[in-house]
Amino acid sequence: MSQPFYFEPMLENPMALDRLELSFRWGAYGIRVLRCHLTSFPAGAVVDYHQHSEYEIHYIPCGKGRVILEGVAHALHEGLLYVTAPGVIHRQEADDHEAMGELCLHVDIVKLAGKEEAASSSMSPTGWGEEWEMAEAEACMGQLNKLPHVPAVDRHEAMKCFLVAYEAWQNNQLGQYTVIKQSIIQMLLRTVSAYNQEQQGVNLPARDMKNYRYQMAVQFITDNFRRPLTLEGVAERVQISSRQLQRIFKEKANVSFSEFLEQIRLKFVCSELQQTTLTLEKIAERSGFTSSNYLHYVFKKAHGTTPNAYRENTLLQNASTM
DNA sequence: GGCCATCAATTTACAACCTC
């Protein structure tokens, strides 16, 4: 019993994705999808010599035939793929006795911005991973341009992405655009990988762990300063020893952990004094100080004035500016 | 990262004072 055709669901509407106006940005490149479909060439069918000014990637999901690339003939069979870059003359033939299926991805790829332009535009790295996406897109496009004019085995199952994209369209659910976009990107990446024996991924971003832990600790303190916080508790959150967290605070903030926490709490106390009529007892409770006594002591030490005097001064200043 | 001595931070208790 023969295996069911993997791309059977696409037979219902094999040109469906061609009807979508699909274009998106990937790294510093704009990708416009011209064709993304499943087709079949009857036995003996020929697509005579032609070329494109865009990239065309051909995947063979079933059947057999041959392709002539730059004057050289290559046999095609299920599981192979080949790429025709802009200007590459090619001719495709189905076998005389057997039809050949083809999944075709035809894309126009445009470099959107130069390096300098990217740095000043919305493409500039913002710390949200754009630089890594740009690096991967750059690596992929660089390799796409250099691929040899020969078929390769679809080792990374790029052609399966056609079905993923098709089903995203068919299900018409939230996220279909993103799924289709990612499927196209995967096709490009896996196609390029099919020609590479060794791994050529870009080095993924490594964290500056010291800075990362400091940021995590600062965020945790900012979010929780109203509760009782200890050095040990925060250190536990960021999974380092309390001693190490002390060193990190000294290095990054140039203040100790408790000084940092106190600054955050006092800042909050100041805004409460300015914007509310709450008693010091209440403010102390809301800002993480264990008592109004202690808040009073800390506040005077830091500001040189008592909380109430600070509140009155602020009110006077506000009244005089009105 | 752990140990440890040191010391500053924090808590607690209490009292005086102020304001309504």
Next chain:
DNA sequence: GAGGTTGTAAATTGATGGCC
């Protein structure tokens, strides 16, 4: 007088920094 603020002192806790 009640409730809130300010100030002080003693006790306790835990942060710090040197050292390994």
